[in-house]
Amino acid sequence: MKTEIDYSVYLVTARGLLPEGKDYLESLEESLQGGVTVVQLREKTTDTGEFIQVAQSTKDICDKYNVPLLINDRIDVALAIDCAGVHVGQSDAPLSIARKLLGDEKVIGVSAGNIEQAINAQNGGADYIGIGAVYGTQTKDVTNKIMGTPGARSILAALDPQSPIKTVVIGGIKSENLLRVLNGVHEKDTKRYLDGVAVVSEIVSSKNPREAASNLSHLIKSFRESEKIKYHSASYDVDSIVQEAWRIINAIPEQHPLIQQMANIVTANDQANATLALGASPVMAAVVGDQKDLNPHIGALLINMGTVSEEQKQAMLVGGRYSNLNKKPLIFDPVALGATSFRKQTGQELLNHWAPTVIKGNAAEIGALSGLTEVATKGVDSVGPGFKNPVTVVKSLANRERCIVVMTGKDDYISDGERTVKISNGHSLLGQITGSGCVTGTAIATCCAVSSMTTEDMNEDGKLSRGDHFMAAIAGVLALEIAAEIASKRDDVRGPNTFRSAWIDEMSKLNEINLKKLSCVTLT
Ligand SMILES: Nc1ncnc2c1ncn2[C@@H]1O[C@H](COP(=O)(O)OP(=O)(O)OP(=O)(O)O)[C@@H](O)[C@H]1O
Numbered sequence: 001m002k003t004e005i006d007y008s009v010y011l012v013t014a015r016g017l018l019p020e021g022k023d024y025l026e027s028l029e030e031s032l033q034g035g036v037t038v039v040q041l042r043e044k045t046t047d048t049g050e051f052i053q054v055a056q057s058t059k060d061i062c063d064k065y066n067v068p069l070l071i072n073d074r075i076d077v078a079l080a081i082d083c084a085g086v087h088v089g090q091s092d093a094p095l096s097i098a099r100k101l102l103g104d105e106k107v108i109g110v111s112a113g114n115i116e117q118a119i120n121a122q123n124g125g126a127d128y129i130g131i132g133a134v135y136g137t138q139t140k141d142v143t144n145k146i147m148g149t150p151g152a153r154s155i156l157a158a159l160d161p162q163s164p165i166k167t168v169v170i171g172g173i174k175s176e177n178l179l180r181v182l183n184g185v186h187e188k189d190t191k192r193y194l195d196g197v198a199v200v201s202e203i204v205s206s207k208n209p210r211e212a213a214s215n216l217s218h219l220i221k222s223f224r225e226s227e228k229i230k231y232h233s234a235s236y237d238v239d240s241i242v243q244e245a246w247r248i249i250n251a252i253p254e255q256h257p258l259i260q261q262m263a264n265i266v267t268a269n270d271q272a273n274a275t276l277a278l279g280a281s282p283v284m285a286a287v288v289g290d291q292k293d294l295n296p297h298i299g300a301l302l303i304n305m306g307t308v309s310e311e312q313k314q315a316m317l318v319g320g321r322y323s324n325l326n327k328k329p330l331i332f333d334p335v336a337l338g339a340t341s342f343r344k345q346t347g348q349e350l351l352n353h354w355a356p357t358v359i360k361g362n363a364a365e366i367g368a369l370s371g372l373t374e375v376a377t378k379g380v381d382s383v384g385p386g387f388k389n390p391v392t393v394v395k396s397l398a399n400r401e402r403c404i405v406v407m408t409g410k411d412d413y414i415s416d417g418e419r420t421v422k423i424s425n426g427h428s429l430l431g432q433i434t435g436s437g438c439v440t441g442t443a444i445a446t447c448c449a450v451s452s453m454t455t456e457d458m459n460e461d462g463k464l465s466r467g468d469h470f471m472a473a474i475a476g477v478l479a480l481e482i483a484a485e486i487a488s489k490r491d492d493v494r495g496p497n498t499f500r501s502a503w504i505d506e507m508s509k510l511n512e513i514n515l516k517k518l519s520c521v522t523l524t
């Protein structure tokens, strides 16, 4: 009978990476005690005789914990010790030969670096594919082969939904980026989720492999658990949404979160003043050296690509990673993403490195991120009336990136992939000043920080950040648009610039009565 494998915590051995003084078998046994669920023995330069010996002693320990063992590349070694199966790379024995030699009772896994290789493995009857390299690694030269979470996700999406093939990802996966990987590599439409993650150095190089494996195992279990729990409040109706939005807006001064913003040089000042007007505290910090020290103290990080430079991009990569690591809401404003290939590549690179909590953009920006050409870009602006079917656009991007998507315009659309609302507030004067979208990002970041600080979350370990950020995004948009409506009616507003000042004034005076009276939220 073929061995049933739980691929959750898939250890790939690497004797060369053991810490000084740590015995291989002792490390292996500790990692099994910590929760490794399957082991692949990988020996690249060992002679056959020694390989068989190491494989046998590895199998003896695995057997003790009832954990299946796979052998990398060497079908003869797998046959010699009669273990669960093999893992073959693209330059090893072809799958068809491996199957012929091993028979149907053995597990065969195949490395897949692209869609074609994955489909071939699936059609050729592989039991699982190892998708990678997701990130760079010290165990293999994978330069030019790094696919990031979007690349791994596209492979998952290409598999036949009916196929029983299992999937694990490999390449630079550590506890630090595990939630980001699990969050990013999934295919909701075909209901494909990862069966596991393959880890090498985090376990093998550790002086305490038991703890390292146990930590990874806990994160995977927590993630799977948190996937089952949605925030859907008992009553999902317009009144409850507006009530929750007010709760968040009203709590800003009391929580007084620090909102870090990597802003553009055009609108940074308005963003900082809007943060203060809402009752929070701004800090504009966009160099690499600031990120590590600052991140533990912030309520949220807003990354705005408005005038992104090579230097700022490095800070964005690092700051975003710290935000995921420290569970801080991360708001991404892909300003003018579709306008140049540099911006497109930058946006892609950022999304390869971290997972945003909210993506906010105008129709052209959301369209460019989604790979759609229906709405054109003119510099930082969106041209024309927007998408014919905006709900589908925000929903599918929210599902693809597994985050909240806010698409601004005359009407705003906000989606978490399941719930989508339309907000029809605001004023046309917002379209006549620069940075109204950037300031909307500030308000969303502020409300996400408050949501994160004030939401009880029973399953925090499995999430990239705590809080219901769908509600927070709605609160941020409502706060700014209702302040804009009130400002537009003031006698002292005589045009765009007086409106801009009045708008910031009104952000500091929002009250429950106005919010409830003026909110125009529709469930779609
Ligand atoms: N005609 C309008 N009527 C009502 N609200 C509007 C109108 N135009 C824009 N807004 C509001 O202004 C805010 C910014 O949206 P917009 O789509 O203009 O952003 P943007 O293009 O990213 O702006 P910028 O690049 O100047 O920062 C949103 O809250 C949006 O709802």
Ligand SMILES: Cc1ncsc1CCO
Pocket (backbone or CB within 6 Å): 264, 266, 267, 306, 307, 335, 380, 434, 435, 437, 438
């Ligand atoms: C005008 C402009 N150019 C780059 S960023 C920015 C502010 C509005 O997005």
